[in-house]
Amino acid sequence: MKIKEVILRHLKLDLLHAFTTSFGTEYDRELILIEVISDDGISGWAESVAMLDPLYNEETLKTNWHILEDYLIPILLKNEIRHPDELSEKYFNHIRGNYMAKAALEGAVWDLYAKKQNVSLSKALGGNKIEIEVGVSIGIQNSIDQTLNIIESRLEEGYKRFKLKIKPGWDVELIDSVRKVYPNIPLMADANSAYTIQDMKRLAALDDYDLMMIEQPLSYNDIIDHANLQAILKTPICLDESIHSLEDARKAIKLGSCKIINIKIGRVGGLTQSKKIHDLCQEHGIPLWCGGMLETGIGRAHNIAITSLPNFVLPGDTAASSLYWAEDIIEPEVTVENGIISVPTSPGIGYKPNKEKINKYTLHTQTYR
């Protein structure tokens, strides 16, 4: 595969509903959309999930643009790529970190590769599911009643799992109240690193509520304290922020830092690395699910493809486009029926980027040849 052109677009879309986590509130999503074009004129698409501010991890839209423009895109334009695996394994390997930037460019090449093979991205990755189960991530609200109302709507829509964002002061009482109304729904909590090991007792109090898991209670780069916490918690810990690589996953499994892992393609440096972590976790009986970063339909399509691999056995966060956006930038939009998304079978990501809508939300474009 020879790439003759890469187009970066800086997009800004308003979120339909503000999304609050322990680290802040998002009102809109600014992101980099990537289009790679081969010498025979086929386009591959992906988006960078880096946020505007370094609150989830250290990467930002600007650091991603810099790494893409000054390092990754020149490498891609200079080299003939036979398979997308070569990017993370060979060409990008000497550049430290910056996984979201690497994942974004690699993702676009994976889409292009699948289109050239005339297979779906799911199939190119070795996925075998024709449909995937999805849950929903519910941000911190102004009141418990408001949270209960949202759960009620999502339950009616058929979502398979309910994830509530928690932080100190918005945790045990919230979960207790929700459990009183809904004793049996598949429920979990995500702290986005809002606690320390000193909060062990408060976190252990959540053991009474039959949660599927507690996601990332401790520091965004910790696997030691999480191992100590998991040793005293009945509830499985799921790591999100702390797992950046296959090596992190190996060490976390060895230490017993978690019983479940959430894979975000961007956080671990792309689809090839996601696949490797998938295989390792499968070998060790660690169930996976696919996390979300408030993606547009382009990122959502990549999440759906990776979720079609067999060890993604728990519902992920890839909810319907309509929960996030007034209109998505792909056709058709991602729809969820009874908590289920059908994995597309047409070549590549299987959704068509809508150029008109993309242009409408684009603040700035740059082309590299």
Ligand SMILES: O=C(O)CCC(=O)c1ccccc1C(=O)O
């Ligand atoms: O609906 C989604 O896309 C996932 C929402 C979500 O939980 C999230 C959104 C932004 C940053 C981090 C997280 C997270 O999973 O921790």
Ligand SMILES: [Mg+2]
């Ligand atoms: Mg999370």
